[in-house]
Amino acid sequence: MRVWSNRRNVLLKQDDFFKSLYTIVAIENNKIAGYGNIDKNGYLDHLYVHKNYQRRHIATLLCDKLENYNKEIKELTVHSSITAKSFFEKRGYKVINEQTVELDGVNINNYLMKKILL
Incomplete structure (x- = not known):
């Protein structure tokens, strides 16, 4: 979806955004396959x-590291x-609620999900 690809430019303008998060790549x-942050x-x-x-299980490996960072x-x-x-549900996340959010004038459905760690 084009609205997501346009977010790249917004993020690049936020100098402190990635500094405030634990990010792994x-x-x-020698190519970036993926990244995640928490x-x-x-x-x-x-x-x-x-x-x-x-x-290739890259999302799983990234998520494992992020979930264990703190x-x-x-x-x-x-x-x-x-x-x-479904990826998050398999990892033990539960849907709290379905929601519609507006992003650059486009309505997108998503889910607020939560996972309790033991």
């Missing part, structure tokens, strides 16, 4: 794998796309 053959409160903000690297966090949250919902 997956690299394969804030200090357990909000999983981004989890992205390039289309050429999908179905042992003091007892609860994780994510705003999941419809496409990623």
Whole structure:
């Protein structure tokens, strides 16, 4: 969806955005295959794998690292796309509510999901 690809330019203008998050990058053959980040409160903000690297468990590896980054966090949250919902459900996330958000004038359905850590 074009609205997501346009977000790249918005993020590039936010100098402190990535500095405020724990971010990890997956690299394969000197190319970025994917990345993910999480804030200090357990909000999983981004989890992205390039289309050429999908179905290689990269999202799983990234998410494993992000979920374990801070042992003091007892609860994780994510705003999941419809496409990623089943990925997060398999990881133990539960839907809190379905919502529609507006992004650059486009309404997008997503899910607020939560996972309790033991």
